[in-house]
Amino acid sequence: MxxxxxxxxYWMLMAKVFRLPDxxxxxxxxxxxxxxxxxxxxxxxxxxxxxxxGAILTIQAKTNTENPFLPTYIVGLLTxxxxxxxxxxxxxxxxxAGKVGSNxxxxxxxxxxxxxxxxxxxxxxxxxxxxxxxxxxxxxTMMPMLVIISTTIGLIGGWAVGAFTDIITVADxxxxxxxxxxxxxxxxxxxxSLFFAYVITSLSSYYGYTAKGGALEVGKASTNAVVNSxxxxxxxxxxxxxxxx
Amino acid sequence: MIDVIDIVKxxxxxxxxxxxxxxFADGKVNMIIGQSGSGKTVxxxxxxxxxxxxxxxxxxxxxxxxxxxxxEVRMLHREVGVLFQGxxxxxxxxxxxxxxxxxxxxxxxxxxEMEERARFCLKRVQIAEHALTLMPSEISGxxxxxxxxxxxxxxxxxxxxxxxxxxxxDPQTSLVIDKLIQDITQEYNICTVVNTHDMNSxxxxxxxxxxxxxxxxxxxxxxxDIFHADNEALNSFVFASDLxxxxxxxxx
Numbered sequence: 001m002x003x004x005x006x007x008x009x010y011w012m013l014m015a016k017v018f019r020l021p022d023x024x025x026x027x028x029x030x031x032x033x034x035x036x037x038x039x040x041x042x043x044x045x046x047x048x049x050x051x052x053x054g055a056i057l058t059i060q061a062k063t064n065t066e067n068p069f070l071p072t073y074i075v076g077l078l079t080x081x082x083x084x085x086x087x088x089x090x091x092x093x094x095x096x097a098g099k100v101g102s103n104x105x106x107x108x109x110x111x112x113x114x115x116x117x118x119x120x121x122x123x124x125x126x127x128x129x130x131x132x133x134x135x136x137x138x139x140x141t142m143m144p145m146l147v148i149i150s151t152t153i154g155l156i157g158g159w160a161v162g163a164f165t166d167i168i169t170v171a172d173x174x175x176x177x178x179x180x181x182x183x184x185x186x187x188x189x190x191x192x193s194l195f196f197a198y199v200i201t202s203l204s205s206y207y208g209y210t211a212k213g214g215a216l217e218v219g220k221a222s223t224n225a226v227v228n229s230x231x232x233x234x235x236x237x238x239x240x241x242x243x244x245x
Numbered sequence: 246m247i248d249v250i251d252i253v254k255x256x257x258x259x260x261x262x263x264x265x266x267x268x269f270a271d272g273k274v275n276m277i278i279g280q281s282g283s284g285k286t287v288x289x290x291x292x293x294x295x296x297x298x299x300x301x302x303x304x305x306x307x308x309x310x311x312x313x314x315x316x317e318v319r320m321l322h323r324e325v326g327v328l329f330q331g332x333x334x335x336x337x338x339x340x341x342x343x344x345x346x347x348x349x350x351x352x353x354x355x356x357x358e359m360e361e362r363a364r365f366c367l368k369r370v371q372i373a374e375h376a377l378t379l380m381p382s383e384i385s386g387x388x389x390x391x392x393x394x395x396x397x398x399x400x401x402x403x404x405x406x407x408x409x410x411x412x413x414x415d416p417q418t419s420l421v422i423d424k425l426i427q428d429i430t431q432e433y434n435i436c437t438v439v440n441t442h443d444m445n446s447x448x449x450x451x452x453x454x455x456x457x458x459x460x461x462x463x464x465x466x467x468x469x470d471i472f473h474a475d476n477e478a479l480n481s482f483v484f485a486s487d488l489x490x491x492x493x494x495x496x497x
Contacts (some may be wrong), residue, residue: 124322
């Protein structure tokens with residue numbers, strides 16, 4: 001019963017969000033701020049995690065493929081496919097759900113409990129549209145770029161294993177990451193990430209916007225936003241993988 | 246002018262407002278007073294359209310709020326200024342940006358004229374020039390209230406609502422805020438509705454007072470009438486403090 005209530009409230013909120021902004025200029029200002037806040041400020045964590053995961057995947061792939069019947073380039077191939085198909089789109093979005101999602105839920109939740117949203121509404125501003133639409137569109141703009149950057153940096157991490165250790169040769173790795181490359185997998189990752197970006201921002205905004213009570217409730221809204229975004233991302237990953245692959 | 250006609254509001258079967266009638270005139274500080282839980286905040290929020298009433302009429306110069314469409318309510322809200330209990334300043338914006346916000350959203354003015362208007366409003370509430378670039382968290386509670394008043398009057402509202410404007414303020418600052426609300430009300434002929442239980446405020450600026458008890462209007466009158474009222478509930482509210490008991494003796 002509660003799920004139906006949440007779904008109803010969510011769709012009603014989205015109906016308020018997806019309207020033409022009151023003032024285009026204000027919308028674009030908010031949108032560019034969100035691009036910076038959600039996209040550019042996420043770049044450091046994306047780079048660090050992708051670099052390490054790329055390196056770790058390479059080491060693990062080497063450990064699991066130490067078989068004379070398997071070609072030596074398979075390590076690079078496995079690293080590339082794992083990064084493209086799952087890590088840089090899904091796992092990265094799960095990580096960003098923690099960073100961006102909790103940030104959005106706590107920001108909007110605090111505005112709700114301190115009556116800032118009421119103040120906007122009383123001024124005649126469509127607060128849902130003003131606050132949430134730029135966030136959704138900004139992350140949907142930035143996410144494909146973050147996915148591409150993550151894949152590239154992950155591949156560099158794998159290359160570093162070859163360059164600085166004797167686990168694999170750089171030449172074998174480079175052959176592997178180019179072998180039987182299917183460009184559609186890049187699109188597959190990008191398409192998934194667009195869905196995930198929508199889930200993270202809309203769900204986190206919903207939990208923040210509907211927060212009631214005090215600071216404790218804002219914390220709860222933030223936790224709910226992250227947990228439910230993660231569950232929905234995994235569920236969507238399953239559905240989209242079935243549909244797109 | 247705002248006419249409240251026979252409004253009823255319940256929450257989960259409990260009647261919080263019970264057939265309340267009142268008229269709030271322009272150019273006057275209209276006060277809704279009463280103990281905690283008497284329904285004053287619900288009445289204020291119903292007037293603003295935050296709560297939907299069960300029955301009755303709320304007429305803003307003849308326009309019935311409960312019958313308005315969403316778009317009409319939003320248009321009406323542009324004629325309304327609100328001073329929230331906690332100021333509700335946008336904490337991601339500076340003092341100047343807070344006052345500029347409603348202008349940027351709704352005033353079709355060139356950028357420099359908007360800024361001029363915002364600076365004028367801030368000057369009107371005695372905010373110094375150097376404070377304009379500060380964030381709300383960097384200024385005192387009294388200053389936050391004054392900035393909130395400046396933001397509320399930026400679009401020249403016809404109606405001003407203040408929810409416990411003195412909560413959390415010292416008596417001296419409270420007096421400044423009260424005088425400011427009174428001056429602005431008279432200067433711009435605004436219909437001001439103040440929700441409070443601060444007796445000093447009531448006696449200082451209350452032109453027209455309605456007293457609520459248990460969701461019903463118990464008494465209505467001016468601040469001069471309070472000391473002579475023979476309403477028991479009002480008397481026990483007003484003369485809860487010894488100071489006002491003494492003042493009552495002097496009056497009688």
